[in-house]
Amino acid sequence: MNNRTYLSYGTVILFCLVLIASLYMMNWYLILICLVYGVLAFLFYRRKNFISVKENNDIVFSPIFGKVIKVGGGADIGKRYADFNFIDLRHALFEDIGIFFPFSSEFSFHRKIKGNRLFLPLKKLPKNEKNLHQEIVLIKESSELFFIKLYSTFVSSQAIIFPTSGDYGYLGAQFGVFSGAGIVRFFIPKKYSILCQEGQKVTPGNNILAKK
Amino acid sequence: MKKLSLFIDTSQCLKLGLIDSSKKFISFTEISDKKCGDIIHTEINKLLTDQGLSLFDLSSCFFLMGPGSYTGLRFTQGIMDLFKMENIECYSFYWFDIPWLLNPQNNDKYIFMTNAFKGESLILWIKDGEIEQQKLILNKDVPKFSETISEKIWKIDGDLSNAFDRDYAQVLQRVEDLKSIKPIYYFRSDIEEFTPAL
Numbered sequence: 515m516n517n518r519t520y521l522s523y524g525t526v527i528l529f530c531l532v533l534i535a536s537l538y539m540m541n542w543y544l545i546l547i548c549l550v551y552g553v554l555a556f557l558f559y560r561r562k563n564f565i566s567v568k569e570n571n572d573i574v575f576s577p578i579f580g581k582v583i584k585v586g587g588g589a590d591i592g593k594r595y596a597d598f599n600f601i602d603l604r605h606a607l608f609e610d611i612g613i614f615f616p617f618s619s620e621f622s623f624h625r626k627i628k629g630n631r632l633f634l635p636l637k638k639l640p641k642n643e644k645n646l647h648q649e650i651v652l653i654k655e656s657s658e659l660f661f662i663k664l665y666s667t668f669v670s671s672q673a674i675i676f677p678t679s680g681d682y683g684y685l686g687a688q689f690g691v692f693s694g695a696g697i698v699r700f701f702i703p704k705k706y707s708i709l710c711q712e713g714q715k716v717t718p719g720n721n722i723l724a725k726k
Numbered sequence: 727m728k729k730l731s732l733f734i735d736t737s738q739c740l741k742l743g744l745i746d747s748s749k750k751f752i753s754f755t756e757i758s759d760k761k762c763g764d765i766i767h768t769e770i771n772k773l774l775t776d777q778g779l780s781l782f783d784l785s786s787c788f789f790l791m792g793p794g795s796y797t798g799l800r801f802t803q804g805i806m807d808l809f810k811m812e813n814i815e816c817y818s819f820y821w822f823d824i825p826w827l828l829n830p831q832n833n834d835k836y837i838f839m840t841n842a843f844k845g846e847s848l849i850l851w852i853k854d855g856e857i858e859q860q861k862l863i864l865n866k867d868v869p870k871f872s873e874t875i876s877e878k879i880w881k882i883d884g885d886l887s888n889a890f891d892r893d894y895a896q897v898l899q900r901v902e903d904l905k906s907i908k909p910i911y912y913f914r915s916d917i918e919e920f921t922p923a924l
């Protein structure tokens with residue numbers, strides 16, 4: 515399951531139902547559509563396997579292809595994040611635009627925070643949390659909470675998130691797209707030690723950001 | 727017909743969520759850079775129309791009744807009254823109810839602390855979901871106070887928000903089961919609210 519793009523259960527069930535219905539009715543147009551859909555799903559659902567490390571409950575991988583631009587303590591951002599460290603990642607402009615599960619976890623929910631967009635070029639994010647961004651809340655099996663904040667800039671589009679609340683994703687499964695040098699702020703509980711440095715290039719499922 | 731609910735919290739900034747029948751958020755919007763009163767109606771409408779819904783498709787609405795911004799909570803009260811007139815089921819709870827809602831069997835006393843504006847902080851002692859004692863102290867005295875107590879302190883901009891993010895479905899389900907309806911929690915009496923801080 516590690517090398518798959520996120521597809522909701524609804525989509526898979528709908529596909530199966532349409533296929534069964536079309537076979538039952540022997541509608542060749544529908545069967546043809548299902549075949550095309552199946553081929554496309556196979557091509558895109560089965561991603562190139564970039565996971566090089568075996569999953570371990572204590573390890574946190576990068577959620578995007580990009581570069582670490584800042585590492586810091588959550589208390590600098592707000593009291594709410596006092597028990598977290600954060601890693602700011604800039605999305606690599608010409609790399610895969612996906613956002614991937616950094617570990618197998620429950621997708622709790624995602625919220626849109628409305629505000630002003632950031633201006634580029636930026637060396638680091640402002641402390642102000644009022645900029646336009648999206649926040650994803652992930653819950654690990656051990657009930658640990660992780661936050662991923664996605665800041666779109668003037669040259670990047672708003673992130674598109676696929677899962678719905680309560681869905682479960684495996685390590686490396688793609689759950690959204692985020693293009694154009696956007697900035698990702700990843701909050702990790704303080705019991706994890708940060709293993710990356712500023713300036714380091716990271717890839718999902720390959721580079722370990724933090725370890726318990 | 728899906729059983730959908732709305733979640734409204736204006737105690738800190740405007741937070742709106744659309745909830746499905748399993749009490750999971752379908753969508754959630756937070757706006758902190760604009761005045762609540764300027765945008766609350768349009769944002770509720772936008773949240774619903776984005777999902778192809780109207781106000782009449784809602785079966786219930788959950789309100790967070792504070793403690794928090796006096797003006798923000800007044801808007802919550804107004805919207806709640808409006809929904810009641812449209813026969814939408816309304817449920818409400820407080821921030822400090824959350825630890826008890828999540829763990830009703832736990833009889834341990836806990837402390838809730840939040841910024842009460844005007845240079846003061848509100849401190850509540852909660853046991854079995856009821857307020858045992860309440861106190862307003864100056865913000866400068868908070869570190870000294872924190873050292874003197876042994877109970878767990880819950881703060882909105884800390885553990886409490888994180889607990890809600892983790893287990894909001896459980897909280898909302900329990901509020902619905904209890905048919906909880908609470909009045910707005912004000913830090914002070916109306917007369918004191920109209921008096922500027924020294």
